[in-house]
Amino acid sequence: MARKGHKVKDVTGMQNIMFDLKPNRCEAEVFMSSDVDVTEFVKYMRNLKNKNEDITFFHGFVHLMGKIIYKYPKLNRFVQNRTLYEHDDVSIAFVAKAEFNDKSEELMTCLPISKDDTIIDISKNIKAKVDKIRDKKSSASTDGANNVVDKIGHIWRPLRSFIVGILKWWDKKFGLPGSIADENIYYSSIIVSNLGTFKTPGIYHNLANLGTSSGLVTFGEIREENDKYMMNLGVTLDERIEDGFYFCRALKAIEYLFAHPELLMESAGKDFEIPDNVIKKTK
DSSP states (O other): OTEEEESSSSHHHHHHHHHHOOOGGGEEEEEEEEEOOOOHHHHHHHHHHHHHOOHHHHHHHHHHHHHHHHHHHHEEEETTTTTEEHHHHHHHEEOOOOOOOSTOOOEEEEEEEOTTOHHHHHHHHHHHHHHHHHOTOOOTTTSSSHHHHHHHHTTTTTHHHHHHHHHHHHHHOOOOOHHHHTTTTGGSSSSEEEEGTTTTOOOOOOOOOOSOOOEEEEEEEEEETTTEEEEEEEEETTTSSSSOOOOOOOOHHHHHHHGGGGGGGSSSTOOOOOOHHHHHHGO
């Protein structure tokens, strides 16, 4: 049994063959890129920020992805040891800098998303997580995954290589223990990266064979074009967890939420309907 996940029973024969042909996650990557109209999203988030100055675009991105995973739960699946599992919860992972400078270390964090969470809840939870990371007096952000990784990374190279090999084998067979995996971004439902902060577009980013995360989404710079706001989106997924049509429908749902940001005021687990004309664009 994989950690924090239950075995999926409705596995097709083709999926089983894919597990054998491509036993590693990095061998099964599929990448999608899209230029998304985020005009309504930008307007809505700016109005929301006027009422709550702690709200940021990134908080909106995280809540949006939470709603997408609840609507398309097969995105929350992962393959481990040639077996398909589904996470028992929804979590979004990201990397935050301990300080605002180039030399500052980057620390991993993983944010659980409950069905009842609204964008306000998620904004508060993200802020609390990041504040802990940037608070040098707090040990909460450096315990677990970050602390273990740092210690292993400074070991004599031959010994380090041996330890990492053991950890990779243990992860594949049983899943890493909670002290290492709880804040590890590679054990999340999906990893997100806000590249707009660095004025770059969304990019392809590889997945990792370690852990249980089957997806990575990069949000690029929001740019102004002909009275519109556009953003490049990059999505990397493990093709073994579901077929391409399912992925395309999820991508269209992302675009739909950006066009209808008022839905972000609803809880993450509340379903939303997408018009047939939007869905038909995936056929």
